[in-house]
Amino acid sequence: MSVFLAPDRSIAVEIEPQAMKSMLRVCARAGGLETGGVLIGRYSPFGDRVVVSRVTGPPPDSQRFRFNFIRGIAGLSRRFELVWREGLYYVGEWHLHPHGPPRPSSTDVNQVMLFSSEAGYRCPHPILVILGGDPSSEWLIDVEVVMTGRLLALRLR
Numbered sequence: 001m002s003v004f005l006a007p008d009r010s011i012a013v014e015i016e017p018q019a020m021k022s023m024l025r026v027c028a029r030a031g032g033l034e035t036g037g038v039l040i041g042r043y044s045p046f047g048d049r050v051v052v053s054r055v056t057g058p059p060p061d062s063q064r065f066r067f068n069f070i071r072g073i074a075g076l077s078r079r080f081e082l083v084w085r086e087g088l089y090y091v092g093e094w095h096l097h098p099h100g101p102p103r104p105s106s107t108d109v110n111q112v113m114l115f116s117s118e119a120g121y122r123c124p125h126p127i128l129v130i131l132g133g134d135p136s137s138e139w140l141i142d143v144e145v146v147m148t149g150r151l152l153a154l155r156l157r
Contacts (some may be wrong), residue, residue, distance in 0.1 A: 001014050001015065001016055001017060002014070002015045002017075002020060002141075002156065003015075003156070003157040004143040004154035004155060004156055004157065005154055005155055005157050006145070006147070006152055006154055007155065010048065010147070011048050011049070011050070011125075011145060011147065011152075011154070012048065012049045012050070012154075012157075013049075013050045013052065013127055013143055013145065013154055014049065014050070014051045014052065015052045015129070015143075016051065016052060016053045018053070018054075019039075019041075019052050019053055019054055019055050022054070022055045022057075023037075023055050023094055023129070023131060024131070024135050024139065026055075026057040026058070026096075027096045027098070027131055027135030027139070028135050028136050030064070030096055030098060030135070032066065032098050032099070033064040033065060033066060033069075033098065034064055034065060034066070034067065034068060034069035034095055034096055034097065034098060035057070035058050035062075035064055035069060035095065035096050036058060036062075036069050036071055036093065036094050036095025036096060037055050037056035037057045037058055037059070037071065037093075037094060037095075038055065038056050038071070038076065038090055038092070038093055038094070039052045039054075039055055039090070039091045039092040039093065039094055039127055039129065040052070040053065040054040040055065040056070040083050040088050040089065040090060040091065041053045041054070041088060041089065041091045042087060042088055042089065042091075043089070043091075047125075050091050050127060050145075052091060052092075052127065052129075053088065054083070054088065055094060056076070056079065058071060058072065059071065059072035059073060059074045059075055059076055060072065060074045060075070061073065061074040066098075068107070069095045069096070071093065071095070089122070089123070090121055090122070090123055090126075091123060091126065091127050092112070092115075092123065092126040092127030092128055092129065092145075093111070093112060093115065093126065093127070093128055093129070094128070094129035094130070094131070095108075095129075095130060095131075096130075096131045096132070096135065097130055097131070097132040098132075098134075098135075099132075099133065099134060100132050100133075101132050101140070102130040102131055102132030102133070102140045102141055102142035103130065103132075103142060104128060104130060104142070104144060104151065108128060108130065109151055112126050112128045112144075112146055112151065113146060113149075113151070115146075116146040124146070125145055125146050125147060126145070126146055127143065127144070127145050128142075128143070128144045128145070128146075128151065129141065129142070129143050130142045130144075141156075143156075
């Protein structure tokens, strides 16, 4: 399991191996285009730890480009209803910057900040995972979380 911590150790994000493998599998099939999906998981009782146990690929109405990914919504409501019954929740977003650095663009930052304020997501502290490089061989990962109105970079423990 990969664990990412805030510099002040106030929050941790754990990505279970199967979720990581799923992201890499979707990325390997992306053909040089950005791709992504949502993160599904659970929170610790105190809200200081998030465990990402599942991810989705791009919904069918997503738009994928070389330097942009617009995640669609088709089928997500039903998916969320099913996982909520298991005690799992929407915890954030993930996407690929193929053959590029895994740093959030201004569009990425604006989008995740919007998700943090939208009541329908029920996620005031969404996680943003960005994969970069080559998902088939040498890839990189960046994990960030919205805290106190800004995006906070986490470090691999």
